[in-house]
Amino acid sequence: MLQLSDPVDGDNNPTVVATCKQTRFHIQGDRRSSEVSVEQLTLSILPAGGKKSNEQKARTSAKSLEILSDADLKLKGGFHYGLLGRNGSGKSTLLQAISTKTIPGLSHATRIALLQQASADYSSLARHISPTSALHNDLNKCALTYVLENNMARNGIQAELDVLSSEQINGDGGEWTQIRAYRQLQYNRMLKELTDAQKNASLRSGARGAQARKVLLALEKRVEDAKQRIDSREPPLKSEECQDEMLRASELMTDLQAELDERRLVDVEAQAATILEALGFTKTTMKMPLKELSGGWQMRCMLANVLVQDADIMILDEPTNFLDLLGIIWLQKYLISLRSSPKTVIIVSHDRDFIDNVCMEIIILKDKTLQYFDGNLTAYEEDVKSRRQNLIKVKEAQDRQIAHMEKTITANIKAGKKQKDDNKLRQAVSRQKRIEDRMGMQVNEKGHKFKLSRDHAGFQESKRKAIEIPPEEKGVRLVLPMAADLRFPGPLVSLDQVTFAYSNQQKAVLEDINLSIYMGSRVGVIGLNGSGKTTLIKLIVDGVKPTKGLADRHPRLKLGYYSQLAVEGLRAAGRANPSQTALTTLAMRVGEAMNESDMRALLGSFHLTGRTASDVPVAQLSGGQLVRLALACIVWDHPHLLVLDEVTTHLDFYTVVALARALRSFNGAILLVSHDRFLFRSVIEGDVELLGLAEGDGLDSEENTEGLRGNLYSLQSGRLRLLEHGVKDFEGSLEKKVAKLSL
Numbered sequence: 001m002l003q004l005s006d007p008v009d010g011d012n013n014p015t016v017v018a019t020c021k022q023t024r025f026h027i028q029g030d031r032r033s034s035e036v037s038v039e040q041l042t043l044s045i046l047p048a049g050g051k052k053s054n055e056q057k058a059r060t061s062a063k064s065l066e067i068l069s070d071a072d073l074k075l076k077g078g079f080h081y082g083l084l085g086r087n088g089s090g091k092s093t094l095l096q097a098i099s100t101k102t103i104p105g106l107s108h109a110t111r112i113a114l115l116q117q118a119s120a121d122y123s124s125l126a127r128h129i130s131p132t133s134a135l136h137n138d139l140n141k142c143a144l145t146y147v148l149e150n151n152m153a154r155n156g157i158q159a160e161l162d163v164l165s166s167e168q169i170n171g172d173g174g175e176w177t178q179i180r181a182y183r184q185l186q187y188n189r190m191l192k193e194l195t196d197a198q199k200n201a202s203l204r205s206g207a208r209g210a211q212a213r214k215v216l217l218a219l220e221k222r223v224e225d226a227k228q229r230i231d232s233r234e235p236p237l238k239s240e241e242c243q244d245e246m247l248r249a250s251e252l253m254t255d256l257q258a259e260l261d262e263r264r265l266v267d268v269e270a271q272a273a274t275i276l277e278a279l280g281f282t283k284t285t286m287k288m289p290l291k292e293l294s295g296g297w298q299m300r301c302m303l304a305n306v307l308v309q310d311a312d313i314m315i316l317d318e319p320t321n322f323l324d325l326l327g328i329i330w331l332q333k334y335l336i337s338l339r340s341s342p343k344t345v346i347i348v349s350h351d352r353d354f355i356d357n358v359c360m361e362i363i364i365l366k367d368k369t370l371q372y373f374d375g376n377l378t379a380y381e382e383d384v385k386s387r388r389q390n391l392i393k394v395k396e397a398q399d400r401q402i403a404h405m406e407k408t409i410t411a412n413i414k415a416g417k418k419q420k421d422d423n424k425l426r427q428a429v430s431r432q433k434r435i436e437d438r439m440g441m442q443v444n445e446k447g448h449k450f451k452l453s454r455d456h457a458g459f460q461e462s463k464r465k466a467i468e469i470p471p472e473e474k475g476v477r478l479v480l481p482m483a484a485d486l487r488f489p490g491p492l493v494s495l496d497q498v499t500f501a502y503s504n505q506q507k508a509v510l511e512d513i514n515l516s517i518y519m520g521s522r523v524g525v526i527g528l529n530g531s532g533k534t535t536l537i538k539l540i541v542d543g544v545k546p547t548k549g550l551a552d553r554h555p556r557l558k559l560g561y562y563s564q565l566a567v568e569g570l571r572a573a574g575r576a577n578p579s580q581t582a583l584t585t586l587a588m589r590v591g592e593a594m595n596e597s598d599m600r601a602l603l604g605s606f607h608l609t610g611r612t613a614s615d616v617p618v619a620q621l622s623g624g625q626l627v628r629l630a631l632a633c634i635v636w637d638h639p640h641l642l643v644l645d646e647v648t649t650h651l652d653f654y655t656v657v658a659l660a661r662a663l664r665s666f667n668g669a670i671l672l673v674s675h676d677r678f679l680f681r682s683v684i685e686g687d688v689e690l691l692g693l694a695e696g697d698g699l700d701s702e703e704n705t706e707g708l709r710g711n712l713y714s715l716q717s718g719r720l721r722l723l724e725h726g727v728k729d730f731e732g733s734l735e736k737k738v739a740k741l742s743l
Contacts, residue, residue: 015046016093017064018103031109034077034312034344036098038105043068043090043097067093069368073103075313080335080345082355082377085365086476087624087652091348092117094365095315098346108196113311115303117318117348117623139291143281143301146290147272150305160185161256164249175237175246180230182249187226194223268308275304278330278741279323280529295568296322307334313344320351321649324529325675329731330738332357350653352377352678352690377653388470395467398439405431440464476658478628479605483668484558484638486519492557492641492669493517493540498549500535508547509535511718519640521669522710524684526723526730531715533673537561537645540671557641560634564646567626574619582613582621582629589633599636606632623650641669648676661691670710677727684710685726 021040044064067090075081085091097103099114106112141149164181197219201212235241276286279300290298299322306314320328328351335345335358346363349355356376364371364380373380409428416424441464498513509532517523517540527533538544539551541561563569574580586599594602603613606628612621621629627650635642642663648656660682663670672683681687713720714730723729 016097016100016102017044017046018042018097020104031107032312033107033110034075034342036073036075036106036313036344038073038103040070041068041073041103042066042070043094043103045093066368068365068370071368071370073370074372075344075346077342077344078339080339080347080358080360081363082359082361083346083348083363083365084377084653086654087622089365091365092317095317095346095348098313099315108199110313111309111311112313112315113306113309114315115306115317115319117321140289142287142289143276143293143297143304144269144272144286146301147276147304147308148269157256157260160188161253161260163188164253164256175242176233178249179242179245182245182252183226183230185252187223187230190219190223190226194219272304272308274741275307275334276301278334278738279304279327300327303331311343313346315346317348318350319347320349320354320675323675325526325677325730326528326734326737328354328675329734330741333738333742350648350651350656351676352653352656355653384470391467391469395469398467402435402439405435438464440466476607476655478607478631478655478658478662480642480662480666481602481635481638483519483640483666486554486556486640488556489519490554491516491518491552492521492554494550494552495539495546496550496552498539498546498551500539500544500547509718510539513539513549513720515713515720517641517669517671519669520667522672522684522686523670524672524674524680524710524712525715525720526673526675526680526712526727527715532718533715534564534645536715537643537671537673541643554640558637558639559641559643560637560639561643562630562634562645562647564649566630567623567650570618570621570626570630574617574621578617578619580618581616582608582618582625582632585618585629586633586636590636594636602632602636603629608632624652624655627651628655639668641671642666643671643673645673646675647672648674648679657691664688664691677731680712680727684712686710 019042020038044066046064083091083095095114096116098106099112099116101108101110101112163185194216197212197216201209201216273286281297281300285293285297290301293301303316303319306316319331323331332354335347338345339360345358347355347359356378359376360374362373362375362377362380364373373383375383409431412424412428412431415421416428493516495513495515498510499508500510500513501508513536515523525533525536535544539546541559542551542553545551570585573585582603583596583599586594586603587596590599600609600613603609608625608628612625618626618629627647631647647659651659656676656679660679663672663683664686670683672679674680678690682690712723712726712730714723714733715721
């Protein structure tokens with residue numbers, strides 16, 4: 001077994017430890033590869049605590065959190081994988097272990113680019129920026145410069161060029177300075193060779209191990225000699241050896257500069273600019289320093305940086321966060337175009353349509369194992385459902401057959417003993433043996449005919465595996481309190497010929513908006529970034545007054561508003577008050593309207609239970625937990641209208657499905673602003689099949705079924721337009737724009 005560990009930012013932070021089966025794959029020498037084959041992988045997180053004694057280490061190991069146990073990690077070159085798993089299952093830890101090469105079997109030469117999901121603030125930005133770059137310098141760069149300069153291959157060349165040039169700048173510029181710079185660079189390269197040689201020597205055994213250790217000893221001596229020669233002025237400057245070093249230093253500097261210039265070609269800059277434009281950047285925002293951009297724009301810049309990398313393995317953790325639908329569809333098509341390349345892509349996303357269109361295979365992280373499925377997410381769910389139904393039918397048929405055979409066995413034994421008929425007794429024994437030998441699984445896990453020696457080897461209680469019906473996937477369930485009684489009818493919100501501009505000198509953001517929302521209405525608004533969606537929400541929640549027209553609200557209206565900045569607001573509050581928990585946050589919101597028992601019940605309906613609600617500080621809650629807390633804070637007083645602005649950003653796929661089901665069951669009105677196509681189709685367009693429901697499921701009464709089928713509007717150029725065919729119409733309107741942005 002081979003073990004590697006990766007301490008996170010020092011001894012006082014948790015450590016990720018990976019162990020796996022050692023094979024020749026791991027000791028063939030470092031070379032770039034987009035394929036991974038690791039068997040019997042165990043991945044654990046050890047608690048923080050600094051240096052420990054052996055006894056303390058044993059206790060710490062017992063308390064470790066195991067993410068994977070004897071799992072096989074298999075990645076094929078050129079394939080796009082979708083990684084599925086519930087919140088807390090360890091997806092991000094696994095991706096981090098791959099990117100840092102903590103997992104044995106990943107070549108040091110393999111280039112891995114990672115976009116890691118995090119909160120959109122400066123503290124998270126540091127985790128996305130290359131470890132070799134200075135964070136404060138990167139924050140001062142404009143977006144385009146950052147994307148161009150933070151390139152793994154380019155940075156390696158630049159680092160070597162800096163060694164050669166810095167020595168000449170800081171020295172006297174003489175010939176000895178040039179020689180010293182060349183020797184320093186050679187020494188740095190030999191240190192990298194030494195690291196690889198040490199790895200090979202530790203992994204190999206027998207004759208090959210002896211040879212590897214012999215090579216290591218020779219290399220260690222060469223490294224020590226090279227270190228001594230850096231500042232040495234021997235042999236004399238005029239000697240043939242020194243003159244040769246000067247010549248090679250000059251040639252190396254020329255070659256490195258030429259290679260660096262080649263990577264600065266106009267087409268590289270054009271590619272970076274096109275990617276940034278597709279992600280929503282304008283020519284103005286491309287030139288703005290990163291520190292002046294919001295967290296969402298910084299994350300888009302990080303995404304652009306990952307996309308332009310010459311990486312063998314690309315890891316994207318929630319890449320669609322903060323993107324509008326144009327950016328999502330462009331990214332979708334861009335990743336599909338990479339299928340012809342050897343680059344391997346791993347994606348974690350809550351966007352079902354995105355996963356379905358991009359991913360070729362699905363990896364399921366479940367019960368500390370990795371399961372693989374050849375197909376997209378929809379095909380995987382259909383396969384799981386079909387297999388389960390088939391196993392239920394087979395088991396029911398076998399149970400009926402066994403019951404009938406046991407009945408005849410009992411009858412034969414009774415008749416045989418009574419009539420002293422040995423034939424009936426033998427027949428009973430034969431049938432009993434048939435039950436033991438033939439009943440159970442008829443095929444193996446691969447669908448091949450069951451073979452005892454291959455599929456059920458060793459000592460077993462039966463000759464066949466019993467038919468085990470996999471438990472039905474228990475999805476997350478969210479419960480929204482029902483809306484309060486309105487007492488008298490009328491529209492909850494009515495916008496009549498509304499126009500809005502932030503000043504008389506500025507162009508109107510919204511023009512001639514007509515919109516009415518009633519109890520039970522389902523209204524969706526979709527549009528590109530900057531189209532005025534946030535301004536429309538402000539008008540509805542009474543945040544601003546219309547410049548022209550009439551904005552009217554029901555006098556008894558209770559409105560629950562989820563802002564796209566809700567999570568960041570809770571994080572800021574948590575940092576300001578480290579003792580603030582989910583329970584105290586809700587208590588500050590409700591005042592004396594609810595007692596502690598009722599507040600705990602409400603938080604529990606959003607899966608914030610027990611100590612998670614009362615003991616865990618808000619600052620330590622995950623993004624998904626903060627979304628659920630924010631939702632609890634807006635529904636406690638039974639609102640008539642829920643206004644949800646980008647509510648799925650921090651949620652995993654399973655929670656998005658649960659939220660869609662809860663919204664479908666809600667008897668009040670919903671205004672949904674999002675870029676999540678699945679949410680629009682399931683909640684607004686009423687496609688219940690996406691939620692695994694039959695028509696009418698989850699509704700209070702059949703008469704509400706038609707009322708809960710809503711309208712989806714696009715907001716373009718300040719005007720609302722009804723989309724007759726829903727999301728499909730809006731996707732079609734973006735095709736020409738996406739085509740213009742193609743690389």
